[in-house]
Amino acid sequence: MIKLIVTDMDGSLLDDDKNLPVGFMDTLEELRRRGVHFVVASGRSYVSLQHYFSHMEHPPVCICDNGGCMVYRGEVVRARLLPEQKVQKILALRRRLPGLRMTLCCENGTFYESAGPVHDERMHFFYPNATAVEDLEQVRDRAYKIGMSDELEPEKNSMPVLHEMFGDSLSFAMSGERWVDIADAGVCKGEAVALLQRHWGISREETMAFGDHFNDLSLLERAHYGYAMENAVPPLLAAARYTAPSNQVGGVQQVICQRVLQTGAVRSVAAGGE
Template sequence: MIQLIATDMDGTLLNPEKKLPQQLPALLEELYHRDITFAVASGRSHMALTSLFGELAEEIIFICDNGACVMYPHEAPLLHSLPSATVHRVLDLCQTLPGTVPVLCGFHNIYYPADANDAMQEEIKRFYLQFKKVAYETLYTVDEPILKIALCNMNGPEQETYPAMQNAFGDDYELLISGDCWMDIMRKGITKGAAVTALQERFGITAAETMTFGDYDNDISMLKCAEFSYAMENAPERVRAHAKHLAPPNTENGVVRVICETLGIHLDDI
């Protein structure tokens, strides 16, 4: 019996226009009546996630910044910030990688360099809110704790950005490719999977009672936590290999469809 559902957002729950499924409010109400815990697990920061859900956000568990920020309803957030010295080292290395733009993700604000080109700025604005565009040297003086560093490379992070960061930080930090143009850096042990495991332990829920959905590398740790693990049909093969099941793509409302089919909920009724 399913007791916990955790889903990624971009490429998974959200449609290509970055909108939530129209059936979601009614589905969440049905899950609430069945005492099924619903969690959102995303690389996005909490500002972007909670704004998407509006009033629905009040009763949802949010695993933000790949687990660097976890928000339970009506509780103080659990935060895992990076050491300032590490943030500075990443900024130094980014200056040697011309195609890479660092985005510093704090709990209250997002910071990125003002000299990022227009295409990169548009890409950043697709996923983040409450951002501050500052001079590159100002990034070194941000006094807000940084939960995650997202690195944007419009040519993809695999060729240059990820190898450079892996060489410099791979032994001591979590490095994950999180999108076509993105990779993320968090504290060691901070992943979506670790956050889902903490949820299971808190509520006494087993992997056999857990359903997870994801479409990219940063979802793999979460897929491993569930017996009912679903990679989206639009996911790369390297991600599908870690899931026990395949869900219809996000373009076909795959997450909602699988949940309803598994739990015997009729879409027409919601």
């Protein structure tokens, strides 16, 4: 029996236009009625997720910043922060290596160094509380993670240097082709899910999870029913036990309705179709 469902947001629960599946709030209410915990696990900060669920009477727990913090009813209930000394050393790399751009995701906001209007617009889409600053090293706020964009490919440019500097004392999550989220050692979606499983007394065999990118691998490992989305990166598809239909056709909702609620196929999850 499934007692816990955890899903990534972008590329998994949300379609490419960043919309929830049609009727998903009714699905959430039915899960709640049946005593099934529903949790969101995203690389995004809570401020960019809250409009999806904050209006609900029973909002889900949100694992944010790839496990850096956990939020329930708008309150941070758990935080794993990067030590300040590590933050400063990581930020200094952008002056040593070409092609790097960094974002500080902190307790009181998100901070970045502007690279023009297009960059600013993108930052404010994913981080509504983003603030442009002249020098990230002057920010005095505690960070959950550092988002690093590497135009010269992380595997070739920045990652070897970071591994040499920090060894196993940092966690790295690939959340895009050239985007790496950096957190303290052990911080990941799967570690946060394990904490919830212990808190609620739920086993791996009673857990279902969905993801589409490299940063979801630890999430799927915590669930016997681990689903890679049909649109997932090939390594995740290869590692996952199960495959869900694409995010564009409401694949997460389809699997939940068929496998957990047992209500059959979901209608009208894609524009103009069944």
